[in-house]
Amino acid sequence: MSTPTTSLDKGDRNDKGRAREEAAALLADMPLTHGSLPRRAAPLTLLAFVLAGIAAWQTGLLGAAFAGILTAVGYTAVIYLWARRVEGPRGAFDRLVTAVVSSAFALALLPLISVITTVVSNGAARFDADFFNNSMLGVVDEGGGAHHALMGTLIITGIAALMSVPVGLMTAIYLIEYGRGRLARWITFFVDVMTGIPSIVAGLFVYALFELFYGPGIRMGFMGSVALSVLMIPVVIRSAEEMLKLVPNELREASYALAVPKWRTILKVVLPTALAGIATGVTLAIARVIGETAPLLITVGITRGDNFDPFNERMATLSVFSYNQYAYAPGHARDLFYERAWSAALTLILIVMTLNLLARLIAKLFAPKTRA
Amino acid sequence: MPPTTTSTRTRGAPQRLGDRVFSGASTGAGVLILVILAGVAAFLVAEAWPALWADSSEIPGGDGIILYIWPVLFGTLLSAFFALVIATPLAVAIALFITHYAPRRIASLLGYLIDLLAAVPSIIFGLWGAFELAPMTVEPTRWLEDNLGFIPLFDGPASPTGRTMLVATIVLAVMILPIATAVIREAFLQTPRLHEEASLALGATRWEMIRMAVLPFGRSSIIGGLMLGLGRALGETMAVAIVLSASRDVVSFNLISSENPSTIAANIALSFPEASGLDVNTLIASGLVLFAVTLLVNMGARAVINRRRDFSGAN
């Protein structure tokens, strides 16, 4: 405190009063009421520009992309200049940012929409029973399918999940229930780092590992499973960790108070409480790796026919199948190969989206149990 | 650190067999993570070793390992850098839109839509980039060459197929948007209400409030999220392999021509299936370089994000 109130002399007080008036004088006066755009000005202007954009696109005046860009830019400019006249620079800039930020979001949705429509429209041509019942054995151009690849994807991803879930779950349990001190900190940090390993590097690692035992040129489905596990484990750990953290401590303590040993508490109390959340996380982790291509390309390779033995020779997978149909399409039957590539892509995206929806569904249906 | 359990066991108390087995197994799983990571490094080094000491003429291209890796490393850094340039403003703007502009009821749905982008397999982004996006860019890149050709990036000649570095970077930018947005969004959501209200009570507009309270608070998360995105872009394989029409030994900033440097990851994917002998070791050596670069970037990103976590915890 500089000066207690009681001893404050008159001069100081006047000084403070003057300071306030001078401050008011220096500040650009901002009246309470000032012009503002009519309430519906922004939405109506936007509507006008969107309609104009659609019209320009439909009449063939502009391409869809250009029409979209011009709509956004035009709206932003008009609303900014208008607001600047009526509301002043600060209000106008606020509107400018609003328009820019909203356009950015719309812009980000374009690739998503475009990807999905492209995959669906291109993939539909060969998305038929033949595609799911045949392999590529003996197929030169027409026909053929991805039965072998679909099975391969399921087998390889399934084995990967069987390996990743126990390891990931146990690690999460270690980090939440047991982990103390430096080791736990290191593991936490490196799990984060591991989520960033490029998938191709995981593939190279597995190849390098197996080459030591089997010699150069080794390919088998199981190698792909191991590579996918390297990618999947950190995802499982992270999501399981989050879920275990949500289990209230009171539950654990209640169990200890009943003289239940710690390991049984974890198995019988903690895990069941977090089960739905963990299932969601595992499903999302599977969705993340099931579409991987690069590590499978270099560890599993591709076959034309059925091979469902993951410990013996090359196998086909949907993603590599799709790439292979695209990359090795011969000139005379290019479109037939491309059609199969797109159908495999469509199958893949359907699987991934189904897994994502399934994860949401599990989370939603069992949500109350995780938040006791 | 996990905030939940408190250890009830006192030092020296006898442990049950079940407890010992269970805690041993879970510790083992944790240690396995470190072993795997160390294994990745060790096996890559072991397999890269022959290529590092081989005679220059035995390396593909015949100029030695360094000159083999340099152009693809350059392509990797170039594509990832420009992907980041495109993704940065978008990621920040999208995160702002979801947290501070969109109606709250649909905000999480919008966030989910962006997350869906991350669910699309990279092979599909590759096909989409090659078949959809690339043809769309042919006209604009020709225009760029004609009008902005004096900038080295748009030197041309413009590719007639559109399978350029430019398209590769756009596809990469789209692919790293979700991860970057997710991290930034999380930070923006955690901006203390108190600080937002403090600036609003001073008479700040929404944007001024964001500039005063939200952006400074989220700054390190923005950096961290973007670095995570950078890590993804550096390692992305199939999308680049499919989209980019690459030639060996090109080192050029020209984004729109048909002569492009490849990236490490794409080069491995394209060459590995047919490689044998020392070629394999050379590719693994380039993979080791990629591993080191992404490891550094990711460790940096995590350090930045974790530091922020400590900082906000202390407040």
Added chain:
Amino acid sequence: MAKRIEVKGLDIYYDKFLAVQGVSMTIEPRSVTALIGPSGCGKSTFLRTLNRMHELVPKARVEGKVLMDNQDLYGANVDPVGVRRHIGMVFQRPNPFPTMSIYDNVAAGLKLNNKRMKRKDLDDLVERSLRSANLWEEVKDRLNRPGSGLSGGQQQRLCIARAIAVAPDVLLMDEPCSALDPISTQAIEDLITELKEQYTIVIVTHNMQQAQRISDTTGFFNLQAIGEPGGLVELDTTTKIFTNPANSDTERYVSGRFG
């Protein structure tokens, strides 16, 4: 300059939920008006309608009138941003911007309102605001250090300096001392007594002694019943409210029998 606020028949809603009903009161300039009452009776909600912070909650709205020198703050064409510029606010917990220095915290509002202010004028205003907030002597040597490094009481005075730097007409305070120790509280109370020379001050407080010490007028808010909306029960001079209130609930509350 300090302005008079008149509230006429104000109903405050969160979506469909009526939180505060039928408040009418006059807040005199150059005085301290204290709002007291049990928790959840709508004092803070009411305070936040005076500078239109209430509507930041989605679907929150008000009905009725709030006049500042006869101008309706909720009238058409009134910009909430302008309202907040003229009616400053100090919050329950000190909230200086953590990433800004002490200087920048005080200058934050000034920079919004006048981007091209000369450096010297800005320095001047920052110093005077800090002096007015009785903080200058304590921080003049570390203006470039972060504001979060100050003690709680100092931070709160920094927030007051930040609020008065833009020369508002009215200053709203939402339990400004509830997070502070007694000595810091004393400093803030002294400051409030000084500031009322130039400002209209409205303060929400849980501390009845504090209301008695610093306010000229006191309003007692209460819930009509459990589940019913809150409202203003009685408004009078502080002396009257604490010695001889008209309403029996007020009497029971100020004598500490409930709340």
